[in-house]
Amino acid sequence: MGSNMAEAHPVGFQWVMEAKKNGARVVHVDPRFTRTSALADQYVRIRAGTDIAFLGGVVHHVLSNDLDFREYVAAYTNAAFLVNEGFADTEDLDGLFSGYDPATGSYDTTTWDYEGASQRVTAPMETGMGGPPIEGAAGGIAQDPTLQHPRCVFQVLKRHFSRYTPEMVERVCGVPREQFLQVCDDWTANSGRERTAALIYSVGWTQHTVGAQNIRAGAIVQLLLGNIGRPGGGIYALRGHANIQGSTDIPTLFDLLPGYLPMPRAGQADLTAYLDRVRARNQKGYWEEADAYLVSLLKEYFGDAATADNDFGFGWLPRINGDHGTYRTTMDMIDGRVFGYLVMGQNPAVGSANGRLQRLALANLDWLVVRDLTMIETASFWKDAPEVETGEIAPERCRTEVFFLPAAAHTEKAGSFTQTQRMVQWREKGAEPVGDQRSDLWFFHQLWRRVRERVADSTDPRDEPLQRLAWDYRTEGDEPDPQDVLRRINGIDLTTGRTVDGFTDLRSDGTTACGCWQYSGVYKDEVNQAARRKPHDQQGPYDPEWGWTWPANRRLLYNRASADLDGRPWSERKELVWWDPDQGRWTGHDVPDFPLTTPPGFDPPADARGPAALRGDDPFTMQADGKGWLFAPTGVVDGPLPTHYEPHESPVRNPLYRQQSNPTRRVYPRPENPYDPSPPEGDPDVFPFVLTASRLTEHHTAGGMSRQLPHLAELQPELTVEVSPELARLRGLTHLGWAHVVTARAAVEARVYVTDRMAPLRLDGQVVHQVWMPFHWGPTGLVTGDSFNDLLGVVADANVLIQESKVATCDVRPGRRPRGAELTAFLERLRSRAGITSATGTTLLTAGRSPTNPPPREAP
């Protein structure tokens, strides 16, 4: 679901085909019949943005027919834990959970807590990788192992999805009952002791105002069916860039330090205050040792200058206090609050939602540095942006100073990428860059050198972190040796000067330095483990000697769950790791994801904490309570359970609740970012169709790495819009003729592709037409075209601030779009006809009544 794997990850898809050859049943759920659908056993057409209703229906089906893997669920998930008495569900509050504050559009999550345990109210992205802290989690949480208590998670879950019946799935998603039940049958029949089912998603799930909850919904189904931590099971997030996994682990993200440690926040005066927010004093699992990870990072950052006496330099770190995400920053550029912008290997002018907003931001900078292989629209916007045609940007009036620095290609530098299954693979350097082409490693090293020179004699305390920054990497010529950087990321035992073996070697006393605890082991024994290349035909099915997978070269996370409560594989067919009573340790085909000598029946003493507090049946070793979370008592800001909300822009009134859309979604009302109206507040008549988008095999993202290549440009030369024959008739569209797609933001023209790959959906008598476009074009390259992303507005998931770009509303009209000033006037007329103001779409609460007596909100 949410993935067209055959098209977007074709070489990975060979494994799905292998599985199919071995008897696996492949089901594809997607708004459009795609290359993946063509190879699946069953294709299910779904309305874009209704995945939670579909998955909630699966949960309902599983629970109402007792099809869950009960032994697994009772022991390995939080099904038995009791929830706070004050908790009220969306069933009680018309689509809201208890604790909603209409003034801030956010939840006080106190009432979602486990009974007797206390979590602290958390802001989005506050707690990092290990999930939120739960005070008291190590001591055991009130529970009912029979799963009968009305407030136990299992029963709460059952009630929450009680109305997600096959009939409701049909009304919401447009999926016929029989098709839906066939999916349920396949999924449940292929789960349990002997069989497992895998779930695959891509940005078709994440790019929604309910993105995080889409994934939560998938996780709930997979936990109920016992498909997590077991071979052939799992949830696969297929990522779209060569190192997008790595750039999240070793992040270039505002809210994270390396290893998913959260960025310090305003008000965290010292290291202790920071750690108190990150983990609880008496919780379970490896995240309890976050102090060792953070202190080791500070030792890598500041070297000898980081000491116990100065909190290891914690005070030198900048603090965040809100949304500093890419869209917020873009708007701050338009408002003149950001002066300079460094962009490397990314092309926001055509690659981010609301392209005009992006380009107006670029045009209001003092300076812009773009590092890329080729001249991209983000660097040349001042002369070729569509706004030049409309007169909104004119070179002679645009003050942005632009530096374009040519980058070295992946073949011209050594370094590592982390692929979509967390495997770090080293690339050798094969060729030399020419002219001014340089690696980014060179760039940052040279920038550091120059900055350091300029602040060398400063007495300003704000320059201290720059002066104390440890930057003594081994160099080759005028740039750092990337292997030495990876070695420091792995971590060094400062008492011996040798690399540490793994993250369990890291200490909080300043005797280890480590750039990213999660990658500890990638340079074990002073060897670049990511460079290992033992051919697959010379090793076993898990190929442990090809590259290196975080953490600890473990290929399957939570694999303790592949064994039963006694530590034996659930079945011989599905064995992976198990407890060896003779050796007194866990062993198996993969690196066990559990304290190696903790036996399956272990019951820790009451005062234990951290990894030592894990019971023998706590497979989720990063969670504060050791369990897989069917119900998220904290940490997910828009609810402890996924709930169907309509997309921010939708022609459909929510059939389940009067709360139309996610009540916590981030809206950004401003003139450059108007929204199409949706019920109940507005009439969708002007923009009546559902718009969605995805990739083509032959292009990559916004096209910066593909539109310029003759082979790829020839294979997919032109932007198209796919419509059903019904919609083509309705709008007078001709196959291969021109049409323009319009939203409140933009009009984008494309060639019409009339195909029965698209089909209208019938929901409660309402016919919903869906429209699909690829998003790879822009004004430069061998093949050019309008940019799909111009059509989108910016509205985001409150958990992770990802924009909703997989669903919006639109109209499709025959012929080419207006140009220049006519285009501006045309869009103005449309907005006026649709009654769009800056307030349109920004009313978050539509539940019809406020929750009674919302509890007082604790300041985050």
Add this chain to the structure above:
Amino acid sequence: MSGNPIERRLRGWLDAWPVYRQLTGPDRLGRGAAAQSPRSAALRPHTDTPGPPARSVCPYCAVGCAQLVYADAGRAVQIEGDPDSPVSRGRLCPKGSASLQLVTGPQREQEVRYRAPYATEWADLPLDTAMDMIADRVLDARRRGWQDTDDQGNVLRRTTGLAGLGGATTDNEENYLFKKLWTALGAVQIENQARI
């Protein structure tokens, strides 16, 4: 060499004629030596390079297909899938297969391009000068956007004067130094494709 110059020329002319070679030589079906021209006889595989190929990884999506990069005199001449890889077993998709064009095509910029404020065209700029100018501007933007504390007096110790974007197409080691330098500068606005 036998025969006189005229015979030799005639023989040379006949030998250059594929039909003659096909009729008189061992390649009766004309699929091999008979059909060869001097040009095709001199052709070598792209993979016939002086050293072993570099073991690399495809730069497009995140499947992580292994590539073998064949180079001659510092320039990539062929990129193929690596059959040893447990991920890709030697396969590449159309993008991965086109990556030689990505790294060697004429679209690659080789020199710094500079556009002064209000300029209507690009200009040249030496790389060193560009780096000096960028360093000056980074520190200036940092200073102008500096924030010591928030409204409640909590320490912020940061700047919002500059922002960085990118990471999903660059290496772990590069991203590590990007975040490290940005953090030391006090710059909090750093984002990449993972956010979108």
